[in-house]
Structures are given as C-alpha cells and as structure tokens.
Amino acid sequence: MKKMIILLAALLVPLTVVPSFAAQIRLFVAGISATGVQNRDEMQATLQTLLASRLNGDSIAAVGSASEADVVVTGTYVIFGKIFSLDAIAKTAAGKTVTRAFVQGESQDELIPAVGKLADKLSAELVKMSSNSQKPVPAPSMVARPNVTISGTSAVLPVSGGDFIKPREQETNTTNGWLSKRLIGAANLMAIGKTLPDGGREIFLAEAHRITFYRQGNDMTLVSEAELGSEGKIISLDTFPVNDGSLDVYVTMINAGEPSSQVWQVKNDKLVLVAEKMPFYFRSASLAGGAKKLYAQAVGREDDFYGDVAEATRNGSTVIMKNPIKMPRYGTIYNFNQFRDHDGTTFTVVIDPDGYLIVYDQEMKELWRSNDKFGGSELYFQKDDTINARVTGSIYRWVFMNQRIQISSRGEILVGKNDGFWVLGNSRSYKRGAVYCFVWNGSSLEEKWRTRETQNYMPDYSFDEARNELLILQTVQRPGITTRGASSLSIKKVE
Amino acid sequence: MNFKKAATIATAVGALAAVSVPAFALENEFHGMYRLRAMMSNYENAAGGALLDDASTLTVFEQRARLQYTAKANADLKLVTQFEIDSSWGDAAYSNGRGTGGAMGADTVNLETKHVYLDYNCPLTGANFKVGIQAQSDAYKGVLFNDDLAGIFAAKKFGAVTATAGFARLEDAGNASPVGKKTNDLFLLDAKFAVSKDLSVGGSYYLVRTDILQAKASDMHMVGVNAAAKFGIVNADAFVAYQGGKELYSATRRDVSAFAAQVGAKVNLDKAGTVRADVLYLSGDDGAGSTTNAWQTMDSGVTSSAALTSASNNYYGSKMMLLVRNVYNMDSDKALVYNLSNLTLLTAGYDAKISDKLGASVNLGYAMLNEKGALSSSSIGTELNAQVDYKMFDNLTASLQAAYVFVGDGAVNGTGKGADDPYLTALMLNYTF
Incomplete structure (x- = not known):
C-alpha cells in the first residue's frame, strides 16, 4: 500500500509541477559588474552564476538569455577597503524598473551568504510583482516617450477583464x-x-x-x-x-x-x-x-x-x-x-x-x-x-x-x-x-x-x-x- | 537522509542544471535531402551487367533521404554526422538491409551511416582538422577518388596558400575485425595558392600504400598540378597528373607509368546563358611489357577480388548521364565507363536560365578508349542529354532528364553481340536543405 501511495504521488507530481511553470517569472541575470577586485572577469561570471542559481526557484525560472526573460537583472559589486556592496536592479524586458536591492558585507567570507540575501530580497519583490500582475493593470503608456522604439519581448498584454489579447503597440497607438x-x-x-x-x-x-x-x-x-x-x-x-x-x-x-x-x-x-x-x-x-x-x-x-x-x-x-x-x-x-x-x-x-x-x-x-x-x-x-x-x-x-x-x-x-x-x-x-x-x-x-x-x-x-x-x-x-x-x-x- | 535534506539537494541540483544548461548547450544544425528519381530506361537499374542487345525497357523508382546532424560545441568544434536511407520502390519489406524497404509493408532496417567525424580548429596550430569517416575528394575533379573514407585531414592557411595533409585507412583486410595488417592506406599532401583573384594554382602528392593482395607492401605515387583562372567572361581550369610506383588492386603489381590531363572552360554569355567545354584524358595500357600505363583509380571494395567492382572515383563535372557516372545516380549507379581509366572524354554543354524558376541544359559527349586492345574500335559512344529544372520552391526542384548514347564498337557488350543504344528518361524531385 505504501508503494502504491508513493507511485501515485510520483504520478501526480508532473500534474502539479506543470501548471506552476506557467506562473513562473522568467528571469535572466545579465551581468554583475565588479569594481576594485582582481580577476574581474572571473568574479563577474561567478557572481552572475551564483545569483542566477539562488534566484531560481518555484516562482522564478532562471533562463539563458535576455530574449527569453520577463525580467532582466543587472548588478554591481564594489569593494571599498574591506567593505563590499552588492547592488542589483531588476527591470522588465521593456526596461521598466521593477525593484532594486542591495546587501553589504565586511569581508570576502560574507560574499556568498550576501548573494543569497540579495536573491531573497529580489525574489520577494519579484514574486509580489508577479502576484500583482495577475490583477488587471493598465498597459504602460508610450505617451511619455512617444518617439522611442525601445521595447521588450513581451509585446502582448492581456486586455483588461477580457479573454482577448492584443499587441501592446496597438493598444498604446501607433503614432510613434x-x-x-x-x-x-x-x-x-x-x-x-x-x-x-x-x-x-x-x-x-x-x-x-x-x-x-x-x-x-x-x-x-x-x-x-x-x-x-x-x-x-x-x-x-x-x-x-x-x-x-x-x-x-x-x-x-x-x-x-x-x-x-x-x-x-x-x-x-x-x-x-x-x-x-x-x-x-x-x-x-x-x-x-x-x-x-x-x-x-x-x-x-x-x-x-x-x-x-x-x-x-x-x-x-x-x-x-x-x-x-x-x-x-x-x-x-x-x-x-x-x-x-x-x-x-x-x-x-x-x-x-x-x-x-x-x-x-x-x-x-x-x-x-x-x-x-x-x-x-x-x-x-x-x-x-x-x-x-x-x-x-x-x-x-x-x-x-x-x-x-x-x-x-x-x-x-x-x-x-x-x-x-x-x-x-x-x-x-x-x-x-x-x-x-x-x-x-x-x-x-x-x-x-x-x-x-x-x-x-x-x-x-x-x-x-x-x-x-x-x-x-x-x-x-x-x-x-x-x-x-x-x-x-x-x-x-x-x- | 531525511526528506528535507533530499529535497534541498534535489532543488540545488535542479537550480544548477537550470543555470548550467545554456553554458553547456550544443548548437544543433540540420541539413539533409530527399530525392525521388523515376526512371524509364533500357540500361539504368540496380542490377549489375553491361550493355545488352534487345534490351527491354524498364521502369525504376528510387528514392534517397539523407539527414545530416551537426552538434556544434562552439565555432571551433563540431561533430558532423550524416545518415542515409535508400530504397527502390518495391524492393523489399520487413527486412534488414541497406538500400531496401520500398516494398509494400516497408518497415525495414535500412539506415546507413555515411559520415561521423570531428571537425575542429586546433587551438595550438590554428589548423582545421577533420577526423573520422568523412567525404573527401582529390584535387583532380575526382578522377582518382571522390568518396567517403575514414581518416584524418588537416588544413591550414598561410596567407594566400592553403595546405592540406591527410591520412586515410581505406581498407583493412580483416574487414569487420581489423587486424592492422594487410591494409590499403592513403597519404595526401595538397597545396593551393591563390595568386590573385583571377588565378589559383595547386600541387599535390598522393601516396597509396597497400599490401592487401601481396606479401610485400607496394606504393603508388601520384603527383599533379592544377590551376583555375578567369579571363574576362571565360572561367578555365586544367590539371595534369602523373602516376608511378606499383599498380593498385592487382596481385602482380606491375610498375605504373600513367598520365592524366584535363582542360575545361566555361563562358558566361550573360543573358544568352553559359557554354561549357571539357576534355579529359586518362592513359590506358596496351597490355605489352611489364609496366602498365593504365590510369590508376580508387575502388571501394577490393579485398575479395582484384576486379574493380565498385567505384570511388567519378567525373561529375562532365554532366554526362550514361557515358560516365551521373551525380544524381543512387542504387542504379551504372555507366558505360564506370571506373575511370583508359579514356578520352570530350564534352560540351549549354546552360540556360530561362526564368528565375526555370532552367535547362543540353550536353554532348564523346568517349573513346585510348588503348582498344582486341576490340574492333576505340569508340565507346556519343551521348546527347538534356535536363530541364523547375524550381518549385527555393529548396525543391523538379527535373526532367533524357539521355541517349549512340554506342560505339569499343563499348563492352556483355553478350558479345551488338548492343542496343542505351537511353534514359527520368523525372526527379530533389529537395535539399
């Protein structure tokens, strides 16, 4: 009987897992610039990998490129004397800032835990943003910069309260x-x-x-x-x-x-x-x-x-x-x-x-x-x-x-x-x-x-x-x- | 290990995998082709044999699919594989064997592995290496070899010079259980010098070393030079090559002194089309003396017999369909001159581009033996062929082919009687991607 329960549970896992992917935020850590450190390129790549792996979870999926991502995270790692600061900013693919977060530490020993803390902070804000976005929100207006063609990959937004979606550009007009x-x-x-x-x-x-x-x-x-x-x-x-x-x-x-x-x-x-x-x-x-x-x-x-x-x-x-x-x-x-x-x-x-x-x-x-x-x-x-x-x-x-x-x-x-x-x-x-x-x-x-x-x-x-x-x-x-x-x-x- | 710890480890592994995949991801590249050739002929089919008299008309439908998969680790390293599925409609079903599976029921194990090789740029030398079972051709339009073989080939550019060195194990007498003795090996050195945008010259040394058919290894050497040039609207190319050492595929291993030469030209007449002309000479042997003057050419299967039963050489540039091997041939790979030797081949052709989608070409060729031996004539035959191509899509071309050979008395007739003139008509769909 115990085996049957385990088997049933195993079979049910895919059913529960698949829908959860649909609500995941696709996130890409674009790069962490490092200042005041030796082996800068290596450090940047390491921090990028560490942050991506710590952000990756049930609600957030770390993806391999910016073009696949809903959210792009960039950051800086700066050392003054022994004190370091790790700052990150998360933006939507369209370039809108979602959240900022930072952590500080006093020695290199604190760096890896600090990456985890930074990821926790970012995750909390991003999950909050994700849950809010389930509610109908007005599309970002292009009026403020009508001539700019900068855009993200998420060009399709849900129409408020409806089952239809339409291209964002049409929604905000095409006068640009x-x-x-x-x-x-x-x-x-x-x-x-x-x-x-x-x-x-x-x-x-x-x-x-x-x-x-x-x-x-x-x-x-x-x-x-x-x-x-x-x-x-x-x-x-x-x-x-x-x-x-x-x-x-x-x-x-x-x-x-x-x-x-x-x-x-x-x-x-x-x-x-x-x-x-x-x-x-x-x-x-x-x-x-x-x-x-x-x-x-x-x-x-x-x-x-x-x-x-x-x-x-x-x-x-x-x-x-x-x-x-x-x-x-x-x-x-x-x-x-x-x-x-x-x-x-x-x-x-x-x-x-x-x-x-x-x-x-x-x-x-x-x-x-x-x-x-x-x-x-x-x-x-x-x-x-x-x-x-x-x-x-x-x-x-x-x-x-x-x-x-x-x-x-x-x-x-x-x-x-x-x-x-x-x-x-x-x-x-x-x-x-x-x-x-x-x-x-x-x-x-x-x-x-x-x-x-x-x-x-x-x-x-x-x-x-x-x-x-x-x-x-x-x-x-x-x-x-x-x-x-x-x-x-x-x-x-x-x- | 408690559940919490296991879940944590699993999550960590999963997260790492999610992050790691892009870094390790191979880039996948696919190429391939499908060809259907429906033929009506009194000569061209998959059965062996020579020309016949009273040869009856036959219809054959052949198809070939090829799938090439390349796994690119990066710009300097890739694994290239190519697989082939050949069938003739109606040949066999529910069987295990290459080249079948076209009978009702199909379901045949018929996947052939054509190529498996590594293609990489050496980080130390900058040379490009191809290692494994691959396609290779000589620098002489395939009259020595143009086939798939297993070996290692390295090429490197030195300014305007491209140098290539290679080794290939063509055959091991142990066949399925190679013993590393009694082998047939190719060693190759090639160089190409781009003198200017309108002139390139090349030189080669090839060595074929074998001891398959005799106790002691013997060598066949070949040296050659080739050139390609442009003079206004004329593109011309030419080569000469000399073979010495011992003859290939023979237990007696006579000395060889053979010679090959070619010259061709293509004239671009702009709106009026393109005119081509080509002459190929491959020396023959008169049978006298201890030295053979017959041009030595590669064959893919010689262990069991000294006879050339299959060809690893070709001269597709002639655009002949029946006199020499046709580039579109599949299982029905027959030609009046199958292995290239003792031959003078004169060809001329005209290509017209009637519209963006419609093209046509006509070709005329004459083949003769350089040494006729006991035959009454040296004439093998005169071929007239035509092909119309209609590009249905960028990648799919429908072609209509027709060829007729006025066979000469120098052509070998399997019955010893007068042979019928061979002809071929074919409708072909060729899809490549």
Whole structure:
C-alpha cells in the first residue's frame, strides 16, 4: 500500500509541477559588474552564476538569455577597503524598473551568504510583482516617450477583464512611427537615396531581379522600376553620391556564381544603367560612424570573398581600389563594420555564419562574442559545387547573406535580428525581426535599446542618422510561382 | 537522509542544471535531402551487367533521404554526422538491409551511416582538422577518388596558400575485425595558392600504400598540378597528373607509368546563358611489357577480388548521364565507363536560365578508349542529354532528364553481340536543405 501511495504521488507530481511553470517569472541575470577586485572577469561570471542559481526557484525560472526573460537583472559589486556592496536592479524586458536591492558585507567570507540575501530580497519583490500582475493593470503608456522604439519581448498584454489579447503597440497607438502602404514585390534590400526639398526621401528597393525607385513623403510613391533579367540575382543594393550631384545606385548581382555588378542613376525620374559587369561586391558604409564611403571586395577562384575590403572609386565600369582593410575571421564586405571606443581605438565587429556578434581588436584577435544570435537573412546566392553534389545532393552550394551592421557617429552599433520557427539548414523562413542597438562598454557590447519585433520577416533595415530615423523593411507576403509578393516600410524615430 | 535534506539537494541540483544548461548547450544544425528519381530506361537499374542487345525497357523508382546532424560545441568544434536511407520502390519489406524497404509493408532496417567525424580548429596550430569517416575528394575533379573514407585531414592557411595533409585507412583486410595488417592506406599532401583573384594554382602528392593482395607492401605515387583562372567572361581550369610506383588492386603489381590531363572552360554569355567545354584524358595500357600505363583509380571494395567492382572515383563535372557516372545516380549507379581509366572524354554543354524558376541544359559527349586492345574500335559512344529544372520552391526542384548514347564498337557488350543504344528518361524531385 505504501508503494502504491508513493507511485501515485510520483504520478501526480508532473500534474502539479506543470501548471506552476506557467506562473513562473522568467528571469535572466545579465551581468554583475565588479569594481576594485582582481580577476574581474572571473568574479563577474561567478557572481552572475551564483545569483542566477539562488534566484531560481518555484516562482522564478532562471533562463539563458535576455530574449527569453520577463525580467532582466543587472548588478554591481564594489569593494571599498574591506567593505563590499552588492547592488542589483531588476527591470522588465521593456526596461521598466521593477525593484532594486542591495546587501553589504565586511569581508570576502560574507560574499556568498550576501548573494543569497540579495536573491531573497529580489525574489520577494519579484514574486509580489508577479502576484500583482495577475490583477488587471493598465498597459504602460508610450505617451511619455512617444518617439522611442525601445521595447521588450513581451509585446502582448492581456486586455483588461477580457479573454482577448492584443499587441501592446496597438493598444498604446501607433503614432510613434510611419507605416507605408502595401508595396508590390517582396523586396530583399533597401537603400536610402537623396533627401528631397519637401522633407521626403528617395528609397530604392530590390527584389531578386528588379529594382524599384520610390519617393517617400506622406506616402510611398512608385516613380520607376527596372527589370534586370533572370540571369543574375541581386544580393546587395547601395547608394553613393557622385561629385556632379547625382546618385549612383550600386546593384551587386551574382551571375553564374560571380559578381557582375551594375550602377544605375535616376535621370528624369527614370532608372538608367550607367555601368555594368563589374566583377566586385559593393557596399556603401560609414565605418566607425565616419563619412559614408564606397567599398568593394573581389571574388576568388577558391574563395567566395577574396582578399581585403578596399575603398572603391568608379570611372565608368572601371573600379579603382585603395586603402585596403584587413578582414578578421569570418569578415566579409557585408557582415563587418568598425567602431571606436572613447580612446579612439578602432574595433571590428562581425556577425559570424552562426549569427554571433564578434568583436575583434586591431590585431584581429577576438575580444568578445555575444551569447545571443543576431542577423539572419533569407537572401542567398549559389555557387557551382558539383564535386560535392555526391554528399550534399545539390550541384550548388548556398551562400547566405546576412543583416548589415551599422555604426552611428556616436559609436552605437546597430544590428538586425530575425527569428523564425522554421530555420533549418538552407531552408529559412523567418517570421519576425528587430533592430538592436549596442554600445561598447570597454569589455562587451551592452544593449542600449531594441525595436519592437516586426510581425513579419525583416529582410533589411537602414538607420538614417541625419534624421535619427530607423527604416525597417518587412516582407508582408512572400513571392509565389506567379506573384511577386509584397513588402511594407516602417519608419521609427529614435530618441 | 531525511526528506528535507533530499529535497534541498534535489532543488540545488535542479537550480544548477537550470543555470548550467545554456553554458553547456550544443548548437544543433540540420541539413539533409530527399530525392525521388523515376526512371524509364533500357540500361539504368540496380542490377549489375553491361550493355545488352534487345534490351527491354524498364521502369525504376528510387528514392534517397539523407539527414545530416551537426552538434556544434562552439565555432571551433563540431561533430558532423550524416545518415542515409535508400530504397527502390518495391524492393523489399520487413527486412534488414541497406538500400531496401520500398516494398509494400516497408518497415525495414535500412539506415546507413555515411559520415561521423570531428571537425575542429586546433587551438595550438590554428589548423582545421577533420577526423573520422568523412567525404573527401582529390584535387583532380575526382578522377582518382571522390568518396567517403575514414581518416584524418588537416588544413591550414598561410596567407594566400592553403595546405592540406591527410591520412586515410581505406581498407583493412580483416574487414569487420581489423587486424592492422594487410591494409590499403592513403597519404595526401595538397597545396593551393591563390595568386590573385583571377588565378589559383595547386600541387599535390598522393601516396597509396597497400599490401592487401601481396606479401610485400607496394606504393603508388601520384603527383599533379592544377590551376583555375578567369579571363574576362571565360572561367578555365586544367590539371595534369602523373602516376608511378606499383599498380593498385592487382596481385602482380606491375610498375605504373600513367598520365592524366584535363582542360575545361566555361563562358558566361550573360543573358544568352553559359557554354561549357571539357576534355579529359586518362592513359590506358596496351597490355605489352611489364609496366602498365593504365590510369590508376580508387575502388571501394577490393579485398575479395582484384576486379574493380565498385567505384570511388567519378567525373561529375562532365554532366554526362550514361557515358560516365551521373551525380544524381543512387542504387542504379551504372555507366558505360564506370571506373575511370583508359579514356578520352570530350564534352560540351549549354546552360540556360530561362526564368528565375526555370532552367535547362543540353550536353554532348564523346568517349573513346585510348588503348582498344582486341576490340574492333576505340569508340565507346556519343551521348546527347538534356535536363530541364523547375524550381518549385527555393529548396525543391523538379527535373526532367533524357539521355541517349549512340554506342560505339569499343563499348563492352556483355553478350558479345551488338548492343542496343542505351537511353534514359527520368523525372526527379530533389529537395535539399
């Protein structure tokens, strides 16, 4: 009988445990900065682990990343003489402060018990907050900072007293941004052109074989478009001003596995081809937040991206390269950028093929690597790979593009991130995206803000620093066998 | 231990596990493929044999699924595995054996392990190592070997030079109970130099050492150079290779003096498509003298017989479907020239990209023996083939293939009579991810 009771109890345990997870607070200890200690990095990691394990319990589940968390805890550990203070602050994913707590001690022997006390204090407040949140509460208002796009991952809130939920952004209204109408064609790429006298701007979009030219004012007005033929696939779209006041639109295309790029200009509202068959990848970028320059990289016989990235100037269809920039491991013209710290030291940041952000020093040694993945693109090109077809099943090798990294003049590092349920090998179908902004704190990239997640795949984004606006391209309908699909463009003001 | 203490320990362990999991978590990467090939042919099927006269038309449905799982510990360390399930529709059910399970009832144990290897970057040397059962190819388009093998291969970049060294145990005569004697081993040194963005050159030394079929170990040496270059709209590549030492897969082990050469070009005509042309020469032996001039090539199973019954070599770049092995072949892996030797192969092709989703290619090839021996002619045959590809989704392509060979008198006929011209038509679905 006793065995039966134990067995029944064992069977009932899962039934009681599972519902309790539903009410758990998902918490992430983002980091504890340590000051005045030796082995600072080791101490920070140790404190982070200790605090996470002590916070983890029935009501709180410690998770592995900020993106999974409802609450993010950060802290400081400071020593003055023999006395230490351990302070922590818990914020919601949206950045709202939930609670603060601290403990002090007089020797290192008290440190571990102090972590436990700190965890107890935080737990008590967080559990209280959790139980209060079961009651209907008004959604946090965006009125106080209507133009800020900073957001958390918990974008859906319960509607007071009802069974329906709706996106927080809709609940608080959408006046903090501009949203285009539905644009025909699932664009993969976007480039900003000139600013117009009426305050509007030129926008160029690219599908696999087509470029379209819009004027963005109160609405997106299609001005002209050009069909490029099926022999090449567009993998990059960039704009760069020419001395005569016109604007070059660089269209990097892959034709038979090799770059065969074109340059277009707008003349009398028409897109006119001015150069073609240039065997380079092109990108215009503001490295380290500096002036926008045109860069190029070649393809090799063995390498998809060969040699250094260099500044490029164009004379007709001839390209002159100068001032080469060494690439770190994984670095290519499309997935790297540079930033400077307060001392003016230049660092290189790259999204590696697995999606991790990596920061390199001037000797191209790895300094830091993100724990979360970023980037992600459905855009790819293919190279002939018959020799490996026996293994891969395909006579082509897939080379995926990635989200670009942009650096503002203030040293902010912007990077896109797409997420999706169905991202498997070369089969990619992302369903939401966001733009993240980081700053370098001397040892790692710290998240400063992020946009709300889009409801669709975000193929490209662009930060217009002059106007402090973030342009986000979304695929609202993927292309089909007979349809081009559709896109939309949203513009958010960044404070 | 009282309940309270046990619960405390359990909670602590649970909490630690919750915190620890992300740090130890492996990153999982999946790739794979599925292919269905429905064939109508008078030649291509899974049965062995040569050309026949009055060869009747047959229909064969073959499918292959591959699943590749990679467990990444970090950017510098991963375990790569790949598994394969092959079946021909109607072959067998409720059985244990590779390549079956397509008969009514299915339920067959037919999972094959294709690859299991560690892929890591050495923290001391910076070299990339691949250790285990893996896919490897020579630097000569597979005319010596392009197959799965067990070994260790290290590659490291020195500026513009990429150097590779490797060792593979191709075979142990003990088979399922390896004894470490009577083996067939491959030693490899390769170097590739990217001279510029438009030119790369390479050089190799391969050594195959074996004592499986005779008392004393003997070596077959191969040296070669290769190059790839771009001249405007033309992409060209070429190689030459020489083999010396003792012949492979033969108890007599004659001296070898064999030669291979290839030159190919691909012209990108932009909107008009791509034109290809290729010449391959692999020396043959006239049977006279104590030295063989026959090009030595790798075979995957030679313990029981000196005959080349299966091939570990191929020349998929030719785009031929019947003259030499076709890259899409599965169980029905037959070709008029199965193991590559004593061959001159001339091919030309044209690829058109009609739309983003529709592509087509046509190919013409002529194969001949360099040494015809007692045969009345050196001509093996002339193949004309075509393929139309329709990309239903990014990862799924439907293809229609057709090939016909005007067989020459130099082709070996299994019946000794005049052989029918072999043909093949196939409808294929190819899904890769």
